[in-house]
Amino acid sequence: MATTLPSGPTRRALLVGGAAMLALAGCSTAPVPRATTDAFNRRIEDLEMQSGVTIAVTAVNLGTNRRVQHRSTDLFPMCSLFKVIAVGALVSERGYDEQYWNTPIPFTAADIVVNSPVASKLTTLTMTPDEMADAALRFSDNTAGNLLLREIGGPKTIARVVGSFGATATRLDRIEPELNEGLPDDPRDTTTADDMVAVLRALLVDGGAGQLARSKLHDWMLRNSTSSTRARAGLTGSYELADKTGAGGYGIVNDAGILWQDDTDPIALCILTRTNDPNAKGNNDVIADTTRLLVSELG
Template sequence: MTSSHESTSLSRRSLLAFGGAATAGIAAATLTATPAWATPSNAGIDRPKDQGRMLRELRELEQSSSVRIGVHAVARGERRAFRYRADERFPMCSLFKPIAAAALVQERGYDDEYWSTPIPFTEDDLVQDSLVLAELDPRQASPEQLADAAIRFSDNTAGNLLLRELGGPSAITAFAASLGATDTRLDRWEPELNDAVPGDLRDTTTPDDIALLYSALILEDAAGVLASSRLREWMLRCQTSGPRIRAGLTPPYELADKTGGGSYGVVNDAGVLWRPGAAPLTLVILTRTDRPDAVRNNEVVAEATRIVVGR
């Protein structure tokens, strides 16, 4: 990598230097997620009182919802982050899609012919939750269309075709590791990668890693200026986060984010938030349960957003 990689590695040390090692048990997990939030000028909060409130309210939210929550929030330019279960593993689900698009833009971004040339696919390629590609006739889509459908609408077939262009799921693991996110791995394709079975390390990540990756890719040009520009364009117009992070925010704001969801009630949302008078805030909220019959609870993500960002 170029100097962007070096910058990202420094960013990882900054992001992760404040939480300490995780210990076993639920109580230990919450206590070791000691937050050190951004300065009041950036966050508009009183540090000690607000940190204690956020930790207490997140614990209460977990207890009332029976959902395990992981949070990483850090303002750009700040060395300190608010972290809650931030080094625990959660199913990644569709949060891989911006990473895949960024890797492809880094590799082929200035090849205009490539991005506009249709790529054929078949009926056998279509998988569930592919509302955009299922409507295409003939069955073909350009890489531009694939990235747009995968990120803005979380189209699963589009996500698989992006992975195919990159050489498969292992390309996401390698690309994430090249940016310093060594606890992120993608092993399977859509929709199996959303199985989210507790204890299965396949297709998992951590709030720390997603915060590192999204900060690096969207704000720090880690995959190049074009990649960060395109990701902002796609993610700012995300169509799937209305009941999640966006439901917990009060305008005015702009949010470039990506959602994900899976079995065992997994609901994820992560991105970068811009508000007037404040530094960009990278916000990651991942959830999971141990119950195979759990339904996805979008309100948990919305309420966690209110707790961390403010009502």
């Protein structure tokens, strides 16, 4: 059962520093039975061979706790997946302060970075926190992501927040766009598929950062505009997906979220990819194909 976080400074202290309390709130401690994944892993290995892309997957049926995993504890560049964590942290801390969310915050022309489809078109150099969150989650706006990091205390805050949900391998060291560099074997700005599923389950299902954060994240992420050629392309039927994508150098493309279909149990999923080729292009089909496979296994 999720714990309701208090408002005000205590909320921030619990989110950032109270790992034990939020781990109980956000992550199930019950044993998690594994699915029969031999066939699934063989299919993922075949996909890796055919595509030349290294793939990490964790997916969990949140009703049965059956899961599939492949390279699930290996470090992969996180890229824009950090934006979910940053928004979740900010809503948990300031969510009930309507004045804060609707007050424009100034920034400079030097703050505008590449891949900022919302911020780069603004006629005034201001964004409200609500506009930052919408731009970051629905359009993966990099400038908005950096401004959100500034609001929560910088990149290092991400590791403390996810640690509250039992995700100990995730770290953010830089801001956009440098965090997307994706150098092979570089531990900076990385996560694991297991970590991301634990975080998304805590934020979007268990309410580990509070019920308002869960509700607002649902609203933004269900209307994500960046995954139509990734996870969403691997779905057939009446699925709803609240997800966040990411992309970077070396052909990195990521997708992670919560998947619902009608009255069936939701599935938490994370798919991370990488190559060793600095000239590689992101292979969105790999994300779609992996989504198709994991839904077939768990759905």
